[in-house]
Amino acid sequence: MSRESKAQRKMAKKYTESISDSYDEYAREITDKEAHRDVVYELPTKFRQIRECFMIQMKRYTRQKVIWIALILLLLIPILFFVFEKTDSGMLPSTDITNMYIASLLEFMPLVVPLLAAIACGSMLSQEFNERTVYLSLPLPMSRNEFYLGKFLAGTALIEGVTIAAYGVSMILAMTVTTRTYTPMIAKSMVMMMAYVFFCCAITYALSTKLRRGSTMLPFLLLTLVLPLVGIILTRYVHAGWAVDVASMIPCYIPEIAMMSLGDTMPVSVWGIAKMIGQDGIFDISCPFITAVIVPLLLGLAFLYLGSRVIKGRDM
Amino acid sequence: MKSKLLVLGIALVMCAIPLMAISDDSSAVPATQTTYAYNKYGTYACVTEDARAYYGGSSGTYPVYYFPEAGGSPYDNVLKFVKGEISYETLMADSVTPDYGLNYYEVVFPLNSGGYDIGYRVIDVSPRLIFLEAGVHTIYITGCGAITKLVIRSADYLSGSDYSSKSIAITDGKGSIKLESNIPQAYLFDIDYSGTQLDWASNPITYYIDPPDEPKIITDFNRTAKVLSNKQWIRQTSEYTLDGTVVIGSYYSSDHVYYFAEGSEKEKEFVKNVVDMNTSDPTGYTDDTYISESPMPSGYRMIDLNVKRIVAYQCVTMGDYISSNLWVNGKYDPSTHSIDYDAYRNGISIDTEKIPTGETDGSKFYADKGFSIAVDYDTSRFAFVAIKFTTTYGMVQYGPLQPGRLYSFDMKNAAEYEIYGMLKEDATDIGPMEVRFYTEGVPATDNYGLVFAVVAVLLCALAFGTLFYAGMHPKWSDEVGLPDGSESFAETSDTADAAPSEEIPGPESDIQEENIKDE
Numbered sequence: 001m002s003r004e005s006k007a008q009r010k011m012a013k014k015y016t017e018s019i020s021d022s023y024d025e026y027a028r029e030i031t032d033k034e035a036h037r038d039v040v041y042e043l044p045t046k047f048r049q050i051r052e053c054f055m056i057q058m059k060r061y062t063r064q065k066v067i068w069i070a071l072i073l074l075l076l077i078p079i080l081f082f083v084f085e086k087t088d089s090g091m092l093p094s095t096d097i098t099n100m101y102i103a104s105l106l107e108f109m110p111l112v113v114p115l116l117a118a119i120a121c122g123s124m125l126s127q128e129f130n131e132r133t134v135y136l137s138l139p140l141p142m143s144r145n146e147f148y149l150g151k152f153l154a155g156t157a158l159i160e161g162v163t164i165a166a167y168g169v170s171m172i173l174a175m176t177v178t179t180r181t182y183t184p185m186i187a188k189s190m191v192m193m194m195a196y197v198f199f200c201c202a203i204t205y206a207l208s209t210k211l212r213r214g215s216t217m218l219p220f221l222l223l224t225l226v227l228p229l230v231g232i233i234l235t236r237y238v239h240a241g242w243a244v245d246v247a248s249m250i251p252c253y254i255p256e257i258a259m260m261s262l263g264d265t266m267p268v269s270v271w272g273i274a275k276m277i278g279q280d281g282i283f284d285i286s287c288p289f290i291t292a293v294i295v296p297l298l299l300g301l302a303f304l305y306l307g308s309r310v311i312k313g314r315d316m
Numbered sequence: 317m318k319s320k321l322l323v324l325g326i327a328l329v330m331c332a333i334p335l336m337a338i339s340d341d342s343s344a345v346p347a348t349q350t351t352y353a354y355n356k357y358g359t360y361a362c363v364t365e366d367a368r369a370y371y372g373g374s375s376g377t378y379p380v381y382y383f384p385e386a387g388g389s390p391y392d393n394v395l396k397f398v399k400g401e402i403s404y405e406t407l408m409a410d411s412v413t414p415d416y417g418l419n420y421y422e423v424v425f426p427l428n429s430g431g432y433d434i435g436y437r438v439i440d441v442s443p444r445l446i447f448l449e450a451g452v453h454t455i456y457i458t459g460c461g462a463i464t465k466l467v468i469r470s471a472d473y474l475s476g477s478d479y480s481s482k483s484i485a486i487t488d489g490k491g492s493i494k495l496e497s498n499i500p501q502a503y504l505f506d507i508d509y510s511g512t513q514l515d516w517a518s519n520p521i522t523y524y525i526d527p528p529d530e531p532k533i534i535t536d537f538n539r540t541a542k543v544l545s546n547k548q549w550i551r552q553t554s555e556y557t558l559d560g561t562v563v564i565g566s567y568y569s570s571d572h573v574y575y576f577a578e579g580s581e582k583e584k585e586f587v588k589n590v591v592d593m594n595t596s597d598p599t600g601y602t603d604d605t606y607i608s609e610s611p612m613p614s615g616y617r618m619i620d621l622n623v624k625r626i627v628a629y630q631c632v633t634m635g636d637y638i639s640s641n642l643w644v645n646g647k648y649d650p651s652t653h654s655i656d657y658d659a660y661r662n663g664i665s666i667d668t669e670k671i672p673t674g675e676t677d678g679s680k681f682y683a684d685k686g687f688s689i690a691v692d693y694d695t696s697r698f699a700f701v702a703i704k705f706t707t708t709y710g711m712v713q714y715g716p717l718q719p720g721r722l723y724s725f726d727m728k729n730a731a732e733y734e735i736y737g738m739l740k741e742d743a744t745d746i747g748p749m750e751v752r753f754y755t756e757g758v759p760a761t762d763n764y765g766l767v768f769a770v771v772a773v774l775l776c777a778l779a780f781g782t783l784f785y786a787g788m789h790p791k792w793s794d795e796v797g798l799p800d801g802s803e804s805f806a807e808t809s810d811t812a813d814a815a816p817s818e819e820i821p822g823p824e825s826d827i828q829e830e831n832i833k834d835e
Contacts, residue, residue, distance in 0.1 A: 058785075061787075062786065062787030161776045161779025161780055162776070168770075168773040171765060175769065180680065184759040190772070
């Protein structure tokens with residue numbers, strides 16, 4: 001008997017003693033159904049893929065700063081309301097109309113919405129690439145499109161939720177000190193703002209597909225500074241009716257329109273500041289409700305599509 | 317890169333084409349618009365097709381028209397239509413300021429008694445002239461009363477060409493006619509008054525146009541309001557003094573509306589002492605002042621006294637009325653010549669401090685854009701009905717609403733409007749009375765605010781609930797539907813956030829691999 005065969009027998013004996021292979025026995029006893037034999041499992045549906053990715057991103061948000069920023073901003077509304085009410089500082093309007101009161105409570109929405117959208121959607125995709133976590137997701141039965149869409153929906157749902165919460169909280173607070181409410185106008189304003197949130201998230205998310213490290217500042221500046229200035233400059237130097245029509249439809253003015261539909265006279269935004277300084281030289285933004293909702297949605301979808309093409313063509 | 321730009325371009329164009337159509341809103345400034353206005357006597361003003369109408373805005377209270385410099389003398393055109401179609405007392409063309417390569421004309425419609433930054437045009441629901449877009453339109457006419465014959469004429473009022481005419485048979489005060497045109501066309505309704513005397517103010521003829529087109533034609537009064545009315549609103553003070561030349565104004569513009577019994581001594585006195593003196597002001601501070609008169613229902617006459625471009629420090633704004641200062645020979649002397657213009661309210665005016673409080677029903681509504689309104693009320697009880705609104709600068713303004721007219725407001729900001737009733741001087745009944753009115757797209761106050769707020773909070777709770785659920789349930793991926801105990805792809809994804817496992821496969825793993833190989 002050679003040394004090798006001895007060693008083999010020794011190893012076999014050792015394994016036989018230490019391993020109790022009950023798995024095989026159990027497998028023989030269970031039915032085909034219990035053992036999932038001859039069962040064909042299909043890939044999860046697109047909806048499920050999107051949902052999984054949506055939930056993953058939501059889970060990631062619980063560990064990120066954007067949720068805290070959003071919650072703090074939301075909490076500021078009632079805090080400032082009670083502080084200003086108690087101190088009678090004159091910061092709050094003396095109107096008896098809920099709509100106008102809400103407009104003053106949500107004065108900073110034209111700046112806050114793009115900021116939150118930029119934080120939430122500006123870098124979540126690039127984070128996946130930088131941290132290499134995307135390479136764990138994409139080899140799974142999940143298409144790139146569903147991965148891309150699921151993450152976007154999570155970001156949008158979060159900011160939409162914050163926006164709706166801001167309206168709801170403001171409305172409840174305002175109704176404690178006012179007597180007359182014109183609900184359809186508030187609903188219209190909120191729907192316009194929600195459409196704007198979608199646009200902000202979409203353009204921010206699409207931009208992040210092209211940026212290696214993602215960016216919060218770039219989309220924020222684009223939405224709050226560059227695009228409004230484009231509209232102002234366009235109407236300033238192109239003296240034609242179409243210039244005003246086109247500029248009014250740039251979605252960056254939607255929050256101003258939404259706020260003014262509530263009764264705000266001077267929104268806190270680039271356009272509002274320009275209007276305050278330039279007066280007659282700055283065009284009056286005016287946009288029908290349907291346009292104010294459809295334009296940002298369509299443009300948002302267009303940007304999403306461009307972003308998805310970038311992701312599809314990206315070399316992994 | 318090209319394909320991306322192409323896709324983006326196509327998307328933008330696809331968005332823009334339908335949206336340009338959708339955005340054709342009445343509040344938007346149209347590229348080309350033909351505009352007209354009527355007074356109760358059916359006189360009209362029309363502006364050339366090249367004119368660009370613009371209402372409201374900071375450019376002024378009144379319609380402003382821009383004419384291209386090329387192609388003749390636009391100023392002549394303005395004067396032509398002003399002088400040719402309407403008497404100078406009822407319509408005026410004002411300053412000419414070159415701007416943007418266009419000449420700038422301000423045309424003042426006296427029926428406009430709105431305040432600064434507010435513009436509204438008056439379109440009679442008993443118009444004699446209607447502009448229709450190209451197409452087929454059917455016009456239904458009601459309220460013709462005893463009139464038996466109505467002639468409709470089409471004409472190009474710009475070129476002055478001859479017009480063709482059609483007769484409309486009127487039966488029981490009603491009639492209809494079908495009109496077809498390939499171009500935008502103006503139609504003049506010529507009424508045969510023989511044998512009847514039509515009271516335009518209380519019994520207007522109404523035109524219904526199918527399909528509806530600009531201008532809007534009222535189909536019916538769709539709302540009713542219980543409005544407050546109080547005799548205290550009627551000022552009957554007649555004490556005032558006046559000496560020298562008067563300059564009045566506010567920080568922006570002042571617009572004072574006074575109402576007098578037509579032909580009364582008070583009216584004559586007012587016109588003599590205030591109107592005449594303002595129009596002959598030697599100081600030059602009242603360049604933009606104009607006086608306009610307009611008849612009102614029930615024999616009242618409205619005098620609209622408007623002053624603009626006054627330096628702010630000269631004036632003090634006191635609530636709704638203007639405290640003014642007196643200038644004598646170009647020198648300001650407040651100690652001796654200060655005069656409170658409120659004293660001129662010797663006709664009927666509105667005193668905001670004495671607006672009664674109480675329950676109203678449906679008299680308030682909210683508008684975030686331009687809207688039209690027409691009212692119908694018992695002119696034997698009301699002196700008139702007024703609409704109250706707040707301007708951008710917080711100034712409360714009132715505009716009288718005559719029955720049988722359609723008023724179009726073009727507001728830049730959302731505001732609450734309220735309808736008030738003004739009682740006649742000799743009226744005795746005080747309290748809410750009914751006013752029927754027509755308006756669209758302007759909601760009345762409601763009680764759904766709390767429900768909406770709760771729904772909003774629930775919606776946001778949904779988003780935050782999902783967030784909470786995702787954060788608290790690491791095993792949510794079990795629902796994927798994969799075999800129990802097997803590793804779902806979602807679980808694998810979930811672990812993606814965690815640090816990579818540092819567990820090193822033990823000997824058991826090796827043995828299993830060996831067993832597989834053996835098999």
